[in-house]
Amino acid sequence: MKLQSVAIIGGGHAGDELIGLLREHDFEGDITLFDASTQGPYERPPLSKGFLKGDSSTESLSTRSPAFYDRVRVQLRRGVTVTSVEVSEQGVRIISDQGPALECDAVVVATGMAPRIFDLPGSTASGIHYLQSLEDAVLLRDALPDAASVVVVGGGFIGSESASSMSQRGLNVTLVESGSRLMKRAVSESVSHAFQRQHEAAGVRLMLNSGLASVSSEEGRVVGVETINGEKINADLVVASIGVRPRTEFLDQTGIVLQNGFVIVDEEGRSSHPRVFAAGDVALFPNPRGFGEPTPIPSVDNASWSANIVVRGLLGTSAPEKRPAPTFWTEQYGLQVQIAGLIEPHDHSVIRGNEQGSSFSVMHYFAGKLVAIEAVAAQSDYQAGAKAISSGFTIPPEVAASSDVNLSDFVFSASQGRRSEG
C-alpha cells in the first residue's frame, strides 16, 4: 500500500510527534491533523504541576513554533471534532463537525482520554473543575486567586499533583480518594506513603477510603461537599480527577476491534483494519513484557514511543527490535518518583534504602526477573534500574537490597561482561 495521504485524529503528544516523524521518515504525501482543541499541540505534564502553581504561561506550553507547521506542510484542522470514520479496502473517509469530509489512505487515532464527569446531586454547580486539557487548566488556574479552600476528588497522579500545586499556592486542600492510598494503581505502597507524608506535612487533609455523596451550592456556585461517610466540608472549588475513558466513540460503527474503548493494535500500531492505526493513550499494544494481557500505558513516554512505532508501520520501514521499559514520573512538593517498567504483575519486591526516609527505591520482580523500579529521589538507582530492565538484565534481589553496592557500576560492569561474552 503506497500512502499518499495520512490523517491524524488528536493533537496530543502522540499526534504531535507523528507529524514531525512522518516528515523525518521522508513521507512526502498529505498530512492532516484533526485537533478538537484550538490551542494546538501543547505539553500536558505541566498542567497539574507548574502551570497550576502559576510558574508557566500558556505560551510556554506550546510544543512547536507556528513556523514548524508550515515547514512540515501539515493541514491543521483545529477546533474540529471527528464524529465518524468510514473505512473500506480503498481508503478512509473522516467526517467531522466542521468542514468537508476528508478522504485519505490511512488514519492514526490518537485522541487520548476524556475525563469521567461527576453524576451526583448538585454536580452541575459552577466551581466544579476537571483537569484534562489546557482549556480545563486555564479555567481552574484563573479561579484559584478567588478561592480559599478546595476539595480534590481522586488521588491518582493528576489529583495528587493538583492537590500539591494548589496547596503550595496557599489554598486549604482536602484530597478525597476512594482507595486505601494515593496513586494506588500506579505506585507501590511504600511510594504512596512517601507522598502521603508530603501531603500531610503541607497541611493537606487526606480522606482515604472515601468519596463524594453530593455537592452543595448556593446560587449555583459550589460551597461545599458531603462525603459518603456523611462529613460536610466547605469548599470554594471542587477539582474532580475521578477517572478517564478513551475518546473513541467515533469508531463505534467501523467494526474496528476495541476493548473498553481502547483500540487493540499489533506491534506496529495497526488496528484490526489495515488502514487504521492508533497511538498514545488510546492504543492497546501487546504487553511490553512480551507476555500477559495488553495494558493501557498512559504517559508521554508511551505517546512518543508509539508514534515512532506507528510511523514505521505506516511507511513499512523496520521497527526497532525491542521496546525500552515504559517510564512514568510524578513530582509533588519537589519530591519526584521515577518509574521504569510495569509494576504489575510482580511476585517479589525489594526496598533499597530507607522507605521512611527522603530517598529510596523499590525494585519489583516477576518469576525471578527484574520488571520495574520505582525511584524516589534516587536518580542514580533509577538510571541503573531502567537500563537493566530495558536490556533484559536482572539485578539480583540481594544486590538491589544492598546499599553498599553502587547499582550503576554493577549494571555497567555486567553489561560489559555480557558484551565480551557475546
Added chain:
Amino acid sequence: MASVSFTSPDGSVITIEAADGEKLMKVAKQNGVPGIVGACGGNLQCATCHVIVPSEHLAKLSPPEADEQLKLAETAYPREENSRLSCQIIISDALDGLSVVVAPYQR
C-alpha cells in the same frame, strides 16, 4: 537571545533565534529539528535529545551536572567525549553562535 544551529543526521542545518531561559531541546522540538526526540519532556528520563558539541563550541557551555553525566551513559548512540543532553542546556546570551550536531539516532 542566542542564535543556535543544529546539524541533523540527514545533513540539514537549522539555525534558530532562541529566547533566554528555554531548554535547547525544546527549541529544537518547537522548530522540528530532525532527530531530536525528547520523549520525557526534558526531565532527564529518556536520553533521547542527545547532541554532540564540536570542541570549538565547548567553552560556551558549563560542564554537565552529575545527573546528566549518569544519563549520558544510557544514550542509544554511544556517548562521545563532547556528548550532551540538550534538555540540560539552557539558552542565554553566552550561547550565541552555538552549533551542535544531533546524534545519528536516539533510540
